[in-house]
Amino acid sequence: xxxxxxxxxxxxxxxxxxxxxxxxxxxxxxxxxxxxxxxxxxxxxxxxxxxxxxxxxxxxxxxxxxxxxxxxxxxxxxxxxxxxxxxxxxxxxxxxxxxxxxxxxxxxxxxxxxxxxxxxxxxxxxxxxxxxxxxxxxxxxxxxxxxxxxxxxxxxxxxxxxxxxxxxxxxxxxxxxxxxxxxxxxxxxxxxxxxxxxxxxxxxxxxxxxxxxxxxxxxxxxxxxxxxxxxxxxxxxxxxxxxxxxxxxxxxxxxxxxxxxxxxxxxxxxxxxxxxxxxxxxxxxxxxxxxxxxxxxxxxxxxxxxxxxxxxxxxxxxxxxxxxxxxxxxxxxxxxxxxxxxxxxxxxxxxxxxxxxxxxxxxxxxxxxxxxxx
Amino acid sequence: xxxxxxxxxxxxxxxxxxxxxxxxxxxxxxxxxxxxxxxxxxxxxxxxxxxxxxxxxxxxxxxxxxxxxxxxxxxxxxxxxxxxxxxxxxxxxxxxxxxxxxxxxxxxxxxxxxxxxxxxxxxxxxxxxxxxxxxxxxxxxxxxxxxxxxxxxxxxxxxxxxxxxxxxxxxxxxxxxxxxxxxxxxxxxxxxxxxxxxxxxxxxxxxxxxxxxxxxxxxxxxxxxxxxxxxxxxxxxxxxxxxxxxxxxxxxxxxxxxxxxxxxxxxxxxxxxxxxxx
Ligand SMILES: Nc1ncnc2c1ncn2[C@@H]1O[C@H](COP(=O)(O)OP(=O)(O)OP(=O)(O)O)[C@@H](O)[C@H]1O
Ligand SMILES: [Mg+2]
Numbered sequence: 104x105x106x107x108x109x110x111x112x113x114x115x116x117x118x119x120x121x122x123x124x125x126x127x128x129x130x131x132x133x134x135x136x137x138x139x140x141x142x143x144x145x146x147x148x149x150x151x152x153x154x155x156x157x158x159x160x161x162x163x164x165x166x167x168x169x170x171x172x173x174x175x176x177x178x179x180x181x182x183x184x185x186x187x188x189x190x191x192x193x194x195x196x197x198x199x200x201x202x203x204x205x206x207x208x209x210x211x212x213x214x215x216x217x218x219x220x221x222x223x224x225x226x227x228x229x230x231x232x233x234x235x236x237x238x239x240x241x242x243x244x245x246x247x248x249x250x251x252x253x254x255x256x257x258x259x260x261x262x263x264x265x266x267x268x269x270x271x272x273x274x275x276x277x278x279x280x281x282x283x284x285x286x287x288x289x290x291x292x293x294x295x296x297x298x299x300x301x302x303x304x305x306x307x308x309x310x311x312x313x314x315x316x317x318x319x320x321x322x323x324x325x326x327x328x329x330x331x332x333x334x335x336x337x338x339x340x341x342x343x344x345x346x347x348x349x350x351x352x353x354x355x356x357x358x359x360x361x362x363x364x365x366x367x368x369x370x371x372x373x374x375x376x377x378x379x380x381x382x383x384x385x386x387x388x389x390x391x392x393x394x395x396x397x398x399x400x401x402x403x404x405x406x407x408x409x410x411x412x413x414x415x416x417x418x419x420x421x422x423x424x425x426x427x428x429x430x431x432x433x434x435x436x437x438x439x440x441x442x443x444x445x446x447x448x449x450x451x452x453x454x455x456x457x458x459x460x461x462x463x464x465x466x467x468x469x470x471x472x473x474x475x476x477x
Numbered sequence: 478x479x480x481x482x483x484x485x486x487x488x489x490x491x492x493x494x495x496x497x498x499x500x501x502x503x504x505x506x507x508x509x510x511x512x513x514x515x516x517x518x519x520x521x522x523x524x525x526x527x528x529x530x531x532x533x534x535x536x537x538x539x540x541x542x543x544x545x546x547x548x549x550x551x552x553x554x555x556x557x558x559x560x561x562x563x564x565x566x567x568x569x570x571x572x573x574x575x576x577x578x579x580x581x582x583x584x585x586x587x588x589x590x591x592x593x594x595x596x597x598x599x600x601x602x603x604x605x606x607x608x609x610x611x612x613x614x615x616x617x618x619x620x621x622x623x624x625x626x627x628x629x630x631x632x633x634x635x636x637x638x639x640x641x642x643x644x645x646x647x648x649x650x651x652x653x654x655x656x657x658x659x660x661x662x663x664x665x666x667x668x669x670x671x672x673x674x675x676x677x678x679x680x681x682x683x684x685x686x687x688x689x690x691x692x693x694x695x696x697x698x699x700x701x702x703x704x705x706x707x708x709x710x711x712x713x714x715x716x717x718x719x720x721x722x723x724x725x726x727x728x729x730x731x732x733x734x735x736x737x738x739x740x741x742x743x744x745x746x747x748x749x750x751x752x753x754x755x
Contacts, residue, residue, distance in 0.1 A: 156650070156651075176650045177650060177651060182651065185644045185647070187644055189642065189647065190648075191648075192667065193663075193666040193669075202649075202654075202662070203651070206652055206653035206654055250648075250652075
């Protein structure tokens with residue numbers, strides 16, 4: 104149990120590849136941090152630098168207040184769970200769990216006790232004498248977790264531990280990992296490229312892109328206030344709709360059509376972000392026409408793919424909703440996201456004017472409630 | 478029908494392989510004069526016990542110090558010494574090449590690898606000269622050590638180590654295993670099948686060594702079985718007939734241990750050469 108400080112850490116591989124750039128994360132004791140990002144963004148590299156399996160090119164990492172840049176992996180007081188489990192194939196489950204303790208000279212009685220405890224926690228007791236080869240994927244995963252637990256380390260490091268499991272098992276193991284971590288209160292860093300896994304596990308998410316941090320924040324915070332178009336399109340499923348838009352005198356145009364939405368932003372081009380699940384269908388009134396190209400039924404959700412103002416857009420609706428012939432869309436004003444066109448960074452509009460706009464333009468008319476039609 | 482045909486082919490193969498050995502064995506149960514006059518035999522003679530008793534236990538040679546048993550022992554020392562020594566040496570070499578990043582590691586590997594192209598015979602005289610200078614002629618050390626370096630073994634172990642997943646090393650590092658511990662606790666047990674395969678190959682290789690022991694040993698107490706056979710046939714002086722029956726018997730005896738080892742280790746052997754996972 105310890106705080107982990109990652110300060111201005113970079114990794115430069117031989118050949119000059121900058122896999123991780125200037126990463127700053129301050130992880131509180133007992134916190135569950137998830138590193139998420141697309142393939143090749145440097146998640147594993149960052150984790151492996153914390154583990155000591157890669158040297159730290161720049162910056163420093165400290166665990167529990169102790170700088171560990173030059174400390175051997177075994178001395179860092181961490182335990183790691185690998186994607187392919189990395190169990191010792193010739194050792195029984197018991198020996199796999201005990202190996203790390205044995206190497207540290209832990210007395211036999213204590214090893215027995217700790218292995219028994221971990222085995223009970225992970226329901227591995229019936230398999231202690233088996234070789235990893237004779238276990239299912241889920242059981243192997245548990246053994247890998249057990250190997251981390253028995254050591255009672257200051258931190259757990261997970262590198263995509265669930266990606267070799269089938270979808271159903273992944274969901275249940277996800278829950279187990281979360282519970283176990285809460286119960287033990289061990290600081291954890293978890294790498295995944297699965298945004299759903301990231302959302303459900305994390306106390307705080309770290310979204311990485313090209314070796315840099317795009318955003319750090321609680322899952323819902325990241326979901327509701329993505330810091331950039333990259334985060335917006337990466338977190339949430341289906342991905343957020345991003346449309347080119349223009350702000351003119353407080354009104355928003357999509358393409359060259361007036362949308363009926365408004366924002367307190369200076370005139371100019373912006374990227375407008377709309378979550379599929381925030382969009383509502385209306386049958387009459389001021390909504391913007393939406394033409395459906397095709398429909399995906401996911402069971403719990405129905406995704407309508409179509410065009411709005413000439414741009415592709417996805418809308419998520421409840422599956423038992425009758426689709427009217429003439430679809431129009433609305434969205435709550437506080438569910439609008441704006442991003443700068445050039446940098447992709449989030450722009451916060453100023454507070455919406457309480458009074459109808461001064462010149463009484465067409466924007467004000469429909470904004471009686473929270474929703475605005477377009 | 479096809480099955481019958483398959484079996485016929487197999488039986489024919491077996492006949493080709495086993496036939497000469499059976500003939501040699503049966504011939505060894507006859508008197509040397511009979512063999513000399515009638516050639517190879519295919520009926521059982523009645524001197525089985527005499528011949529094998531004599532070959533194994535009766536002293537022979539110029540000095541009268543060698544028996545079949547002492548030759549058998551020497552052959553074993555050579556075979557096992559070779560096998561164990563070569564395995565240990567080539568595993569360590571492969572471990573260094575695969576797991577340690579040292580300067581010119583690749584060059585070292587290729588240097589070792591190219592020695593495959595140089596058979597023992599090419600360097601036999603220089604090696605002999607070195608051994609003489611070191612005073613190691615007529616010692617087991619002199620017999621075994623110069624032949625221990627094995628490019629084949631190093632190569633096989635290198636390939637095997639490279640197939641061991643990297644995460645295993647990383648997990649072991651986090652588990653607090655240093656280089657030596659990782660080698661002994663993880664790599665060696667994982668290489669079990671490979672070691673068994675190497676053991677067979679190298680044992681047979683050592684067992685069948687002929688030229689090098691002949692050069693290195695003048696003392697008859699160091700003679701191996703293979704040399705013993707030659708020795709029996711060497712007595713062709715005047716009207717004396719070589720003890721063909723004893724030569725055959727010795728050949729059969731010399732063949733038995735390698736065959737036994739192959740039969741016993743066979744399943745490991747096949748696994749070791751074909752199994753590449755984990
Ligand atoms: N040993 C290396 N030498 C040079 N470049 C490397 C090395 N290892 C990784 N990289 C590069 O560093 C970048 C980050 O790699 P990393 O393995 O951390 O990605 P990742 O985020 O874990 O991706 P994934 O989700 O696919 O596992 C990649 O562009 C990769 O090509
Ligand atoms: Mg990775």
